[in-house]
Amino acid sequence: DTAVSQTPKYLVTQMGNDKSIKCEQNLGHDTMYWYKQDSKKFLKIMFSYNNKELIINETVPNRFSPKSPDKAHLNLHINSLELGDSAVYFCASSQDALPGSRVAQYFGPGTRLLVL
Amino acid sequence: KNQVEQSPQSLIILEGKNCTLQCNYTVSPFSNLRWYKQDTGRGPVSLTIMTFSENTKSNGRYTATLDADTKQSSLHITASQLSDSASYICVVEGPSGGSYIPTFGRGTSLIVHP
Numbered sequence: 044d045t046a047v048s049q050t051p052k053y054l055v056t057q058m059g060n061d062k063s064i065k066c067e068q069n070l071g072h073d074t075m076y077w078y079k080q081d082s083k084k085f086l087k088i089m090f091s092y093n094n095k096e097l098i099i100n101e102t103v104p105n106r107f108s109p110k111s112p113d114k115a116h117l118n119l120h121i122n123s124l125e126l127g128d129s130a131v132y133f134c135a136s137s138q139d140a141l142p143g144s145r146v147a148q149y150f151g152p153g154t155r156l157l158v159l
Numbered sequence: 160k161n162q163v164e165q166s167p168q169s170l171i172i173l174e175g176k177n178c179t180l181q182c183n184y185t186v187s188p189f190s191n192l193r194w195y196k197q198d199t200g201r202g203p204v205s206l207t208i209m210t211f212s213e214n215t216k217s218n219g220r221y222t223a224t225l226d227a228d229t230k231q232s233s234l235h236i237t238a239s240q241l242s243d244s245a246s247y248i249c250v251v252e253g254p255s256g257g258s259y260i261p262t263f264g265r266g267t268s269l270i271v272h273p
Contacts, residue, residue, distance in 0.1 A: 047202075084246060086203070086263040099258050133202050145191055145210055150202030 046070050047151035049134050055157045056124055064119045064154045066134030074098075075117035076135040076148065077109060086133070092117050124158045131155050161186040163251050165264035173272055176239055180267045182232040182249030190259050193250040194223050194234050197266070203248060206234070236269075244271045 047068045056062055068075060076099075077089040091099035095111040106122045121128060134151040137144075163184045172178050184192070189211055195203035207216040207223040209232075215224045220243075222235045236243055246266040252259040 083265065084197075085265050086248065086250075088261055091258070099260065101260065135202070145208050147205040147208065150204070152202055153200075 047134055047136055047149050049132075049151040049154050051154060052152065053155050053157075055159065057159055058124055058126060060124050061120070061122045062124060062156075063121070064132055064134075064156075066117050066119070066151060068115055068134075068136040068149070068151075070136055070138075070149060072136040072138050072149075073114060074137045074139065075111065075114075076137075077117065077119050078133040078135065078150075080131040080133060080153070082130070090117075090119075126158050129156055129158045161251070161253055161262040163249055163262050163264035165247075165249050165267050167267060168265070169268040169270070171270045171272060172239055174239060174241055177235065177237045178239060178269065180234045180236075180247050180249075180269070182234070182251075182264055184230050184232070184249070184251045184262070184264075186251040186253040186262055187230070189251050189253045191252045192223075192225055192232050193252070193261075194221070194232075195248040195250065197246045197248060199245070206247075239269075239271045241271050241273060244269060 050065045074093045076091045080086045089103045090109045092111045108120045111117045131153045133153045135148045137146045137148045139146045166181045192209050194206040197203040206221050209216045209225050220237045225232045248266040249264040250261045252261045
C-alpha cells in the first residue's frame with residue numbers, strides 16, 4: 044500500500060494556466076508538507092500543515108495556495124503558472140508537528156511539473 | 160544565511176567498498192540533522208535523524224556522525240551495494256518564526272559499480 048501518494052505524476056501545461064496537485068497519506072499522520080525540488084535537485088520546503096492548520100509558509104508566492112480538506116489530504120493549487128514553476132513537487136507527512144520534533148518524514152513519489 | 164554544503168558532489172566506488180560523505184553547515188542553533196537517500200525519480204527516504212546533542216546514529220550499513228562544535232556531519236556507508244547508488248541529502252533544521260525550517264544540502268550523487 045502506498046503511504047503517501049500524489050497525483051498526477053507528470054503535469055505539462057502552458058504558462059498562465061491554473062493547476063492542482065493532490066496528495067494523500069494513509070499513515071494517520073498529523074502533519075503534511077509540500078516541497079519543491081528544482082532542476083539542480085535542490086529541495087526547499089514550501090508549506091507545512093498540522094491538523095489542517097498552516098504552520099509553515101516559506102516565502103512562497105501567493106499564486107501557490109495549499110488546501111487541506113482533512114488531515115489525510117494536502118492539495119496544492121497553483122495559479123497563473125510561470126516558467127520558473129517547472130520543478131518536481133514532493134508531498135510528505137510526519138506524525139508529530141512539535142517544533143524540532145525528531146520524527147521521520149515520509150515523502151511521496153513527486154509530481155513533475157513542466158510549464159511551457 | 161543558513162547554508163548546508165555537501166561534499167563530494169559525486170562519488171564513484173566499487174561494490175563492497177566503504178565510503179564517507181561529508182556535510183558542513185552554518186545553521187545555528189539547530190534542532191535536528193537528517194540524512195536522506197533519494198533514488199532517481201523517487202522521493203527522499205529518511206536514513207538517520209540526530210538531535211544536536213547526539214554524536215552518532217546507525218541504520219543498518221549507514222552510520223551518521225555529528226560534531227556540533229565544528230558544525231560537521233558525515234554519513235558512512237559500509238560494504239556498499241549496487242542499490243546504494245542514489246543521491247544522499249543532508250538536512251539541518253533551524254528555528255524560524257516559532258517553527259523549525261529545514262535547510263537542504265544539494266546532495267552527493269553516489270554511484271556503486273559492480
